[in-house]
Amino acid sequence: MMHTRYSRQILFAPIGEAGQKKLMRASVLIVGAGALGSWAIDMLARAGVGKMKIVDRDYVEESNLQRQQLYSMKDVEQKLPKAVAAKARVLQINPSVEIEEYVMHADASNLEPLVQSVDLILDGTDNFDTRFLINDLAVLHKKPWIFGACLGSYGSTLTVIPGVTPCLQCLIRSVPMQTMTCDSMGIISPAVGQVVVHQVTEAIKILLGQTDALRNTYLYFDLWNHEQMSIKISKAKMEDCVTCGTVPTYPFLQFENQTKTSVLCGRDTVQIRPPQALSFSTEEIVKRLTELSYHVSDYRHLITGEKDNEKLVIFPDGRMLLHGTKDIEKGKAIFQKIFL
Amino acid sequence: MVKILWFAHLSEAVGKRELEIEVAGMTVAALKKQLQEQYPDLVLEHVLTAVNEEYVADDMVLDNGDVVAFIPPVSGG
16 A cells, blocks of 8 residues: 555655655644645645644635645635645545644644644745744744745745754844735746745655755745745854744744734735634524624535625634725724624 | 845846945945935845855945845745
């Protein structure tokens, strides 16, 4: 069984039978199952990584299909959360992979136990706030993580080994403003793939314990203009780094609880999260929306409501997405009307 | 002379992909300041700076023949 499925990978000398066994015992956390995440999950599943924990807050939409290779029209029609759709697809590809799916907005408290429970974290996010949060948690718990990002025809990736390499915070000392997103610039799927091939290759090296083979650079490329820069980072580790320096403060574990609202990348959508997890049943949410004269549909994993120009989605944990706006105050007002 | 390479949207703000400039002896921080004054659309606040393909901090002093690359962080995914 193992020999048939993984035969070509076992023939690859740095992996071999021993390496394949290591991969099958390994566990990886993938934060974000959008473009980067879905490519990475597909590759890791085919490679035979034993266990994956997948975190994603969103559901599949038609505009995702151009580059998010795990998903299909059927997922769009069923409005499946990406983590749920990803699990279903992985089980079709390789049923021996164990998947835990988490439909939620990643924050310090829900991500920390997941970080502690895996061998490695792979970045599939679309925003720097979550990346800096992963960076803090990974360094705190001494777990390797692999940054990846893409936009247009550009991409970047960095492998962080706590205690050995510089961390994201050493290189980028504050959260960059989100001036460029897939909203305004678009993206081609080869840029996604190019980031992920580097991420997954580095991930496999780490899972096999072959850290000598790691790249040790910050990699940047622009596929359209045939440019690539692989920057050496051996001198970039900062003694005074707030995350991996001598006196760490882990800033993203401190302030995180204050950010309960956000604008989603490339979605013209705001997200409102309740201060604590709400314990409304699906029936109660449907009833409440109906009373407020929304046209309601129950898609099992989420509920949609439509009224005039308002299109909203509510997840079982009380998280709400309001489409067609970047106005967080408007989102908060609607959220309060529904839940208070 | 020091050669500067612009990546991603930075080349649009400057209107070219490369620039040669007489700044030997200057720190990276001073170079960034001078360039931002010269090109008002240029935002260098969060860029990664590499000199001769190695990451450097803002206090690094530039030398003749150095190749400086400014790489803006990419955010999507």
